[in-house]
Amino acid sequence: MTENDIFKALADPTRRSIFEKLAGGRMNASALREGMEISQPAMSQHLSVLRTAGLLRKERKGRFVNYEVDPEGLALIAGWLGKYRAYWPERIGALKILLKDMDQ
């Protein structure tokens, strides 16, 4: 779970799609594949990369495995972004919210 793992994991558009899907709530690997035109092994490999990076957690549930967003990874990105705070544009709402939360 390093900065490098995270950025490499997110460098792939398919993995970002998977991550985005999971932002909607926990889901198993088969459900994730629906409407994604991706093979089962490919999905499994992508999930492994995202998990190793600290962006996802997994939890076995019988013969299914549920995946969910792991805030640890997001915190690391936020930390990285925080280093460049001096350059954050004023107009960015999301950042303003982040900034506000961090200042408390």
Added chain:
Amino acid sequence: MTENDIFKALADPTRRSIFEKLAGGRMNASALREGMEISQPAMSQHLSVLRTAGLLRKERKGRFVNYEVDPEGLALIAGWLGKYRAYWPERIGALKILLKDMDQ
């Protein structure tokens, strides 16, 4: 200047180092190379990737070319991070500590 360009650009540790150096202020390509053990063409190529991604701006100054952080790219990352705001809060405390440590 797409989300994909940005994440791919940041997936390389050398490029992240270059970007971090530039966070300290504008600098030309030769100055950036100092203490980095990287060839001139490699640096030029990295700068090109970062610029295409929208993470850097360039400005010719005589026979030097100064590079500086472009907030546009950071805004895009912030926008991406913003989509997962629902998962931020629990970790904001740790993030605050992280940022505090980095300020020293």
Added chain:
DNA sequence: CATTCACATAAGTGCATGCTTATATTTAAT
């Protein structure tokens, strides 16, 4: 207990990517 289902792992393949050396380009200095 045998089969089926959900998922993981192994091994191989083609393309992307970061490097190299060589050369071009642009501006400054002599």
Added chain:
DNA sequence: ATTAAATATAAGCATGCACTTATGTGAATG
């Protein structure tokens, strides 16, 4: 004008990476 300095581009190469097919593992169901 010539030369030198700063940077960019070209072409080739080696490694990484996302995919494939095939097979393994672990759990439910009949």
